[in-house]
Amino acid sequence: MALVVFSSELQLFTGEECTHVEAARFKEIVAELVDKYESLTEEKLMEMAVAIDGEIIHTPFLEVVGEDSELHFLHRISGG
């Protein structure tokens, strides 16, 4: 099961720091999370970037998530 760690901002929606999710791909993880947390929307999650095992992905969607992967949702970074 992949470990999903929530930012303090997302914790406002989830009420917990992390959770384990059983899913093979990122979009399915999002579906699981939206199911699990009532106030968390797909839109909210999809507008964020994600770091899967430390690699920051700005527009995640089809990413394959490993059994022991660690996921962090974070704000998309832009730049100057």
Added chain:
Amino acid sequence: MAKSHVSTSINGEPVEYLCDPGDTLLDVLRNELQLTGTKEGCGSGDCGACSVTLNGRLVCSCLVLGVEAEGAEVGTIEGVGANDKLHVIQEKFLEHAALQCGVCTPGLIVSTKALLEENPNPTEEEARYYLAGNLCRCTGYDKIIRAVMDAAETMREGA
């Protein structure tokens, strides 16, 4: 108000144009004569992007009226270097990567040419002060000054 007729010389070629007496030389160069190598960065003489020579003196063309060029000799970036060969200063700017965005570059090259004509052997400090009126926001000036000093040396050797 009728436009004024001006006969002048730009980069050694006779040029005539009509301009409003309130137009700056910069307006005339860019908008009437399509000599857009001379850039406008501020319109107030604070950035040097519009540097040209007027009767051999380095000036900001945004602070000269088009009508004042009557009978004068104007030198712009388009007149630096020959058609098929860059001026040493231009070559050195490229060699030293002395430009990033390049918008200040025409002004800096015109100014550097004026500097080295006045003072073929400037110290780094003299070069920095002479060029203080040419703002560059990209490079931090380091590579520009290196290019200027190298160009000076090369020109002295060639002289």
Added chain:
Amino acid sequence: MVSVVYEAPDSIEGAVNLLANADVPAHILAGGTDLIIQTNGSSDAERLFVDVKKIAGMTEANLTDTALVLGPSMSCAAFTECDDIKAVFPGLVEAAYLIGSTQVQGRASVGGNLCNSSPAADTIPALIANGAQCVIAGPGGERTVPVEEFVTGVGRNCMEKGELLKQITIARPAANTSDAYLRFIPRTEMDIAVAGAGVSITLDDNGTCTAARVGIGAVAPTALLVPDAAAALVGSTLDDAALQAAADAASAASSPITDRRGTVEYRRQVVGVLVKRAATIAAERAKGG
């Protein structure tokens, strides 16, 4: 529609005529480095520019046995190349050299700097220190005004409609006299003075100051002659106490404002520092000369 009429007369009389008879706002165009910016944003429907640079003598400087006669529209670049003048009035030449960039130097002039009458003009304190006189031509003939009386307020001066600054004259100084001008700016170049100080010093053979003039700029509506600062120097060997007294006198004479370039307190302090430093340099030069 804003429209400009441009005239370039070749004589003082011609210029005076144009200026005196203008029925629209008339401006004297010398280097244009202030005028062109100022009139860009102006809403005058029509205006007259009288370019005075074609008039004989306006762009030349002559140092005679008795005086410097300066054509007010001579570019600072040309003026600062005059080694003979630099030898006699190094401070004045420095002041001219400090106006703007190399590019601005190519056009700006001492006369233009004076006639623009900014409180922060660099050459005015140096002209004051050297006791310069302004020769003004007008419909009624010529008159001469000491430079410290020429400027009457921020951007204002004593010239009436139809008048034109024809010459700036400075008598050759006594032996063992020299000058210096310093200004303070946040960067090394390109800024308008936050404070400025021009000092002229005459020394006797023992190094005692026998005469001094102190002009300060950017710390009052006009550049000021500060007799108290000069008095603090005269009779001294420019020791620390005398220099500090002169600095204090300059600070006391100032009445600066707070604006984007400096605060009241800052300007008042710094003008004193500049007087001290300029007096020291002028004295060094007076010794050497």
Added chain:
Amino acid sequence: MSEAQEFKYIGQRTIRPDGYDKVTGRAQYGADLSLPGMIWGRTLRSPHAHAKIVSIDTSKAEAHPDVFAVVTFKDFGSVEGESINAGEGAADVLDLARNCLADDKVLYHGHAIAAVAARTERAADDALDLIDVKYEVLSPVMDVEDAMKEGAPVLHEDMFTQGYEETPSTPSNIATRLEMKMGDIEAGFAEADVIVEREFRTPTAHQGYIEPHACTARYDEDGQSMVWCCTQGHFDVRTSTAKLLGLDLSKLKVVASEIGGGFGGKTVVYQEPVALALSRKAGRPVKMVMNRDEVFIATGPTSAAKLKAKVGAKKDGTITAMQGWMAYEAGAFKGSPMMPGVMTMFTPYDCGNVQVEGFDVVVNKSKVAAYRAPGAPQAEFAAEMVVNEVAEKIGMDPIELRLKNAAKEGTQTIYGPKLKTVGLIECLEAARDSDHYKSALADGCGRGIAAGFWFNIGGQSSVSINMNTDGTGTILEGSPDIGGSRASMQMMAAEVLQIEPSNLKPIVADTDSLPYSQGTGGSRVTFATGMAVIEAAEDVVKQIKERAAAIWNVTAEQVDYADGVAINTAGEEKMSLAEVCQAAEKTGGQISGTGNINARGAGPSFAVHLCDTKVDQETGKVDVVRYTAIQDAGKAIHPSYVEGQFQGGAVQGIGWALNEEYIFNDDGVMENPGFLDYRIPLASDLPMIETIIVEVPNSFHPYGVRGVGESGIIPPLAAVGWSVGDAIDRKVEELPCSPPRVLSLIQNG
């Protein structure tokens, strides 16, 4: 990627391919395009910092004989508050539209209200005077302190602070509150022997690019509209402009001119939609060029900020807790870079107990735009100043302290993931071993050191390489080249194709010629567009092999490609790339490679700077006497332009630290909107900027590139600030270190 790669072209200092045009004045920038029948647009701007617009009467301007069109907000049609990718990340369309032309309120001095297109620029200016706007003037709110106060005038009645468990029911100027934390901050401080806590302020500062915003727009009712402009992202200009004017993307072509500097400030639209709206109404091409004062009052500054930093450490130098607080000005509309400020503040440190809280606050200044590592310089300034003070307090060398606590591979960041391979330790060691750090400090001087962290980004880049029949090729990329990136693209393609770089011509293609490409920003181009170039070039190589294989009647796998030559491993034959290209006509048509990617795996770039300053004790004037910038490039493709990025970033940071600041009067009117009084560094202000390129490869890039454009602006604020304080034996808490402020510190402590 392998550890020690051998390169043929990468790492050389080639002459940039666009250089000739730039040193001869031929290169065409934003204001350099004129079209037949073109007229000029000018913008009416608010004289008030905060006011309701009661009415706008444009009838007199419209009646002016030289005027062709006047537009206001209404000409944008119906714009809804949805989010689009408008350059520097997601932006609210309605905010964007209201920033281009004010709707019912003006929110800053200089806020655009209407625009006129007329036969000449002067006539357009005259006509602006004929537009009658009636205002109900409101009190302006000019800094975060005032804006966050109870009862402060509110800019947006519909703005309720996001980021609390319960969204407040009354509107305020605080758009967002964000908190990030890890570990136990209280326990961390309890463990500390030394705690330093200070409050800091940084001013509103501008990107200060020399080229003002400029564009030429031609509306075409048949769907051939065109905008030519100087921008960091022409695809994003197309998105925004098309949205505001209700056009399909295919009906608008945006051409990126050469760009005269951007630094983040040219990632958003200001005039482009307005010019196209004017052109639509006027039936003529319209050129709009900002004056310098418009650039200052109405475009891009970066956030002024108020910050607090608190750091605890043990006597041995172990940092035990780091806490930060920051409030960033967003300007007139929400969206300051507070978030990256929170994320980057303490990232150079491997500390488990961290907590940072940030606020995004609207004020009556122009909407901030991205500026080089947006948000990081302010936050890391506060952090680095306090870290230096901790080192001072425990009597430890500041580099040693940083080495002891340096972030490294595996360091947990406050924003979630653990760091991959990074080069901070290598940068610190290079700083420690540098000639600069080992040199004695001259009398009356001070020395400062600071580190900086920036993420860098990847994102979408699209590239085509079209090969010609003589074996030369054109590289089409969609990322505007601000600092010489075409040279890097040329070198990377040359490295793959194994042909001379000069045989490849890189161009920035317009929006009709390539799929979407994200703009130039986030230090992404050499990394992400570089990856797209490599992919496109590999595609070309693949086709070269296939064509040669077809000619030799072998399989593509039997063909090797080396030194620009295809080799038949099953026979004796060889064909050069040029020969294969020449034969393309007979082997299936011309050869063209594509690389359309969404790059991930951007590698953070750490920087460490050293600064020596000398302070005039009687005037407070600061001179930078020596400066060294050290930064991890991953791999320097073109070392000269990498050094150029270090130097340029350093000097922008020096300017920010020393003299640059917006000055407003009591009515919120900017008093220094020009290069005369907004004092960016001059050639005569500076020494040479020494550079050390550290190369710790980024494993996600084929050549190890990280991206170097932004990190260099972060350390100077604290390196200069600490150095000044060191020279005068005081603690700097407010930037810039302008002479009056420094003199006051000297005299009043």
